[in-house]
Amino acid sequence: MNHGQSETESTAGASAERTALATEQARVDRMYERLDELRENTEGRLAEAHAQDRTGYAALEERETRAFEHARRRTQLGSVEEGLCFGRIDLALPGDEEAEARYVGRIGLRDREYETILVDWRAPAARPFYAATPFDTQGVTRRRSLRVRRRRVVGLDDDVLDPERLSESDRAGLVGEAALLDSLQRGRTGRMGDIVATIQAEQDRVIRAPLSGIMVVQGGPGTGKTVAALHRAAYLLYTHRRVLERRGVLVLGPNPAFLRYIGDVLPALGESEAVMRTLGELVPGVSATGHEDHERARVKGSARMVDLVREAVRDRQRTPEQAFGTEDLHVATDAGTVTVPGSTCAHVLETARGLGLAHNVARKYVVTTLLQELARAESRLLERPLDEQDLPFLAERLWFEDPVHAALEALWPYLTAQQLLEELWSTAGTLERVGERAGLPVHERVLLARRPGAPWTVEDVPLLDEAAELLGEDNSAEQAARRRRRAEQEEEVRYARGALELTGMHEDNRIEVADFAEFHHGGGPGRTTAERAGADREWAYGHAVVDEAQELSAMGWRAVVRRVPTRSLTVVGDLAQTGGAGGAGSWTRALEHHAPGKVHVEHLRVNYRTPAPIMAVAADVLARAEPGQEPPESVRTEGDAPRAVALEDSWEEDLPGLVAEELAAIGEGRLALITADRLVEGVAEAVPGAARPGPGRDALSHEVVALTATEAKGLEFDSVLVVDPGAVLEQPRGANDLYVGLTRATRRLTVAHPGELPPVLDRLREAAGH
Numbered sequence: 001m002n003h004g005q006s007e008t009e010s011t012a013g014a015s016a017e018r019t020a021l022a023t024e025q026a027r028v029d030r031m032y033e034r035l036d037e038l039r040e041n042t043e044g045r046l047a048e049a050h051a052q053d054r055t056g057y058a059a060l061e062e063r064e065t066r067a068f069e070h071a072r073r074r075t076q077l078g079s080v081e082e083g084l085c086f087g088r089i090d091l092a093l094p095g096d097e098e099a100e101a102r103y104v105g106r107i108g109l110r111d112r113e114y115e116t117i118l119v120d121w122r123a124p125a126a127r128p129f130y131a132a133t134p135f136d137t138q139g140v141t142r143r144r145s146l147r148v149r150r151r152r153v154v155g156l157d158d159d160v161l162d163p164e165r166l167s168e169s170d171r172a173g174l175v176g177e178a179a180l181l182d183s184l185q186r187g188r189t190g191r192m193g194d195i196v197a198t199i200q201a202e203q204d205r206v207i208r209a210p211l212s213g214i215m216v217v218q219g220g221p222g223t224g225k226t227v228a229a230l231h232r233a234a235y236l237l238y239t240h241r242r243v244l245e246r247r248g249v250l251v252l253g254p255n256p257a258f259l260r261y262i263g264d265v266l267p268a269l270g271e272s273e274a275v276m277r278t279l280g281e282l283v284p285g286v287s288a289t290g291h292e293d294h295e296r297a298r299v300k301g302s303a304r305m306v307d308l309v310r311e312a313v314r315d316r317q318r319t320p321e322q323a324f325g326t327e328d329l330h331v332a333t334d335a336g337t338v339t340v341p342g343s344t345c346a347h348v349l350e351t352a353r354g355l356g357l358a359h360n361v362a363r364k365y366v367v368t369t370l371l372q373e374l375a376r377a378e379s380r381l382l383e384r385p386l387d388e389q390d391l392p393f394l395a396e397r398l399w400f401e402d403p404v405h406a407a408l409e410a411l412w413p414y415l416t417a418q419q420l421l422e423e424l425w426s427t428a429g430t431l432e433r434v435g436e437r438a439g440l441p442v443h444e445r446v447l448l449a450r451r452p453g454a455p456w457t458v459e460d461v462p463l464l465d466e467a468a469e470l471l472g473e474d475n476s477a478e479q480a481a482r483r484r485r486r487a488e489q490e491e492e493v494r495y496a497r498g499a500l501e502l503t504g505m506h507e508d509n510r511i512e513v514a515d516f517a518e519f520h521h522g523g524g525p526g527r528t529t530a531e532r533a534g535a536d537r538e539w540a541y542g543h544a545v546v547d548e549a550q551e552l553s554a555m556g557w558r559a560v561v562r563r564v565p566t567r568s569l570t571v572v573g574d575l576a577q578t579g580g581a582g583g584a585g586s587w588t589r590a591l592e593h594h595a596p597g598k599v600h601v602e603h604l605r606v607n608y609r610t611p612a613p614i615m616a617v618a619a620d621v622l623a624r625a626e627p628g629q630e631p632p633e634s635v636r637t638e639g640d641a642p643r644a645v646a647l648e649d650s651w652e653e654d655l656p657g658l659v660a661e662e663l664a665a666i667g668e669g670r671l672a673l674i675t676a677d678r679l680v681e682g683v684a685e686a687v688p689g690a691a692r693p694g695p696g697r698d699a700l701s702h703e704v705v706a707l708t709a710t711e712a713k714g715l716e717f718d719s720v721l722v723v724d725p726g727a728v729l730e731q732p733r734g735a736n737d738l739y740v741g742l743t744r745a746t747r748r749l750t751v752a753h754p755g756e757l758p759p760v761l762d763r764l765r766e767a768a769g770h
């Protein structure tokens with residue numbers, strides 16, 4: 001428990017520790033007993049809910065909801081097995097005679113008498129465990145960290161919050177150091193873990209900040225922004241369960257590999273309801289992973305694209321002059337060629353635009369009005385008197401004539417966002433015309449052109465979203481179909497019930513199972529909030545967590561903020577790590593106009609990942625990338641000295657040996673080769689067994705992975721081998737990229753350089769005694 005004691009003291013200490021371990025074991029045993037009991041109860045209730053004999057749509061829905069509730073509780077109880085309890089605080093509160101021992105864990109537990117035996121880490125009562133310091137004890141006399149493995153208490157770590165016995169530097173800022181360092185020194189697994197047991201005071205403030213407004217967490221590499229943001233999501237789901245469960249929480253990350261990397265954290269905290277997405281997946285039906293080059297990314301990310309997309313939509317709303325080059329609209333119908341005057345068409349177009357509706361919704365007005373005009377014109381052509389009451393029928397009949405359909409499509413087509421952008425990017429004339437109207441300079445219009453059918457890029461997705469917003473969906477037919485289907489289902493259930501009663505088989509549940517299959521098919525309440533939210537582009541989330549947020553362009557922000565009408569967001573990132581061309585230069589500039597007066601920036605300043613000797617090398621690069629920015633301070637002051645290795649021969653010859661050396665040095669752990677975009681494939685090929693991330697590929701589960709700085713963002717590895725730092729520095733935001741690469745290491749850093757070591761890494765040369 002304590003260090004630096006004499007021998008007799010340490011014998012006494014060992015016996016005190018044994019007693020303490022036994023006491024804690026007894027408490028922990030009670031908690032697990034209770035957990036087992038609750039698990040059993042939940043299983044029973046779940047089985048009961050499934051067995052209930054209910055009919056009728058509403059009753060089925062209720063039963064389904066209940067079953068879901070129990071199933072969720074089962075998942076939650078199942079996810080807290082390891083490390084159920086990890087802390088204890090002894091509180092001497094004014095008026096209390098004895099100090100109260102309060103246990104903190106992954107969930108709250110009460111015994112059968114309703115006495116609290118474990119406090120959920122997110123509950124206000126657990127707060128002092130994280131927030132108490134010697135200067136503000138919050139009534140805590142002692143904080144104890146418990147290390148519990150497979151239900152056995154294997155270690156304790158006490159932190160006495162007595163200012164007289166502890167020096168300022170000992171305790172300032174940090175709590176439970178032994179537990180923290182223990183967790184930081186473990187080998188990396190390719191998956192981020194939770195930190196409930198060791199959340200630090202500055203992180204705790206971020207985690208428990210109020211729900212409303214946009215909270216930006218700015219912090220250097222390894223300061224726990226990601227992990228704190230995820231714990232915040234769990235905290236918010238716990239504290240505001242009713243609101244957030246129905247609306248859901250969106251977690252946005254930079255790429256699929258990153259989402260996989262952080263994917264275990266929320267489930268381990270008993271929360272499986274968050275929707276995890278990259279920007280490239282934000283629009284259902286599109287899954288973009290490729291990026292534009294720097295210059296195109298800059299243009300596509302700029303707010304000028306709002307005008308471009310708006311003009312592109314307007315460009316598809318045409319007069320006969322624009323669509324056919326004729327003043328009036330002439331259409332060949334079965335009765336002959338009918339004509340609607342150009343002025344009438346222009347009036348319809350202007351009225352439709354003035355309705356303030358989305359393009360596809362306003363289309364209904366355009367089509368209906370023009371069909372009626374055509375029907376009138378047809379009657380005139382046939383010299384038939386027209387009864388206005390017949391107009392809808394005549395109009396509908398015309399709708400099925402191909403030339404009529406084609407003419408109306410040319411004037412005001414039904415459009416998907418994909419169709420609109422595909423045509424815009426791949427038709428030079430359209431891009432030129434629309435770009436000019438939107439005020440885009442000529443070279444940018446040229447830059448945006450692409451070949452037909454090229455895959456969507458991540459930078460296209462916010463533009464698709466913008467387009468989808470302006471186009472809207474005419475879903476009136478869909479809604480009517482859904483209403484019809486629901487009525488039919490109720491009817492089916494009534495019929496089944498009657499039939500079963502008649503045959504005397506109403507005890508049998510099987511018919512309901514069949515109903516349910518149908519019911520699920522229609523997307524009833526059986527789908528979770530996360531599933532429904534993920535499939536619906538227009539879903540309004542209750543909260544969003546945006547990670548690596550410095551990369552988001554102005555267009556990216558619009559797409560994200562649109563999804564959170566309450567503007568309740570947690571935004572985490574580091575401006576010094578910005579690599580993307582469209583990325584943020586300032587948090588307030590990027591966000592203030594989305595939520596005026598509601599943007600609040602918090603700072604995290606302690607680095608829990610990178611040991612100080614490695615951070616010193618990275619700090620030199622930071623000074624070049626972002627002069628004036630302070631690097632975070634490393635918790636771990638000691639560590640292996642980072643080294644530079646000159647690549648004498650070609651990579652093929654040198655890299656495999658270096659990698660083998662590093663793997664031997666780290667034992668069980670992960671290694672990343674981080675290099676320039678243009679070199680990464682070659683580096684991966686040079687090292688046997690090195691994985692590359694890709695769709696459906698879990699590269700991080702491999703021992704060795706080759707990455708660009710962009711791909712490595714947010715990740716960490718026991719050992720990092722930066723290959724050819726000079727080539728990384730040549731990239732558009734090369735110094736920022738190199739800074740990202742150097743700060744991915746938790747234990748060891750090697751820089752392998754062909755030719756001269758770039759001067760910004762001189763510290764490595766000095767270390768090697770050059």
Ligand SMILES: Nc1ncnc2c1ncn2[C@@H]1O[C@H](COP(=O)(O)OP(=O)(O)OP(=O)(O)O)[C@@H](O)[C@H]1O
Nearest residue numbers: 195198199200221222223224225226227608609714
């Ligand atoms: N309080 C803590 N207890 C234990 N580990 C922690 C704590 N805070 C952070 N860590 C660990 O430090 C590492 C870095 O955390 P994280 O990835 O969240 O940092 P980050 O600020 O998002 O970094 P980057 O900007 O480089 O992406 C992770 O392994 C995380 O688990």
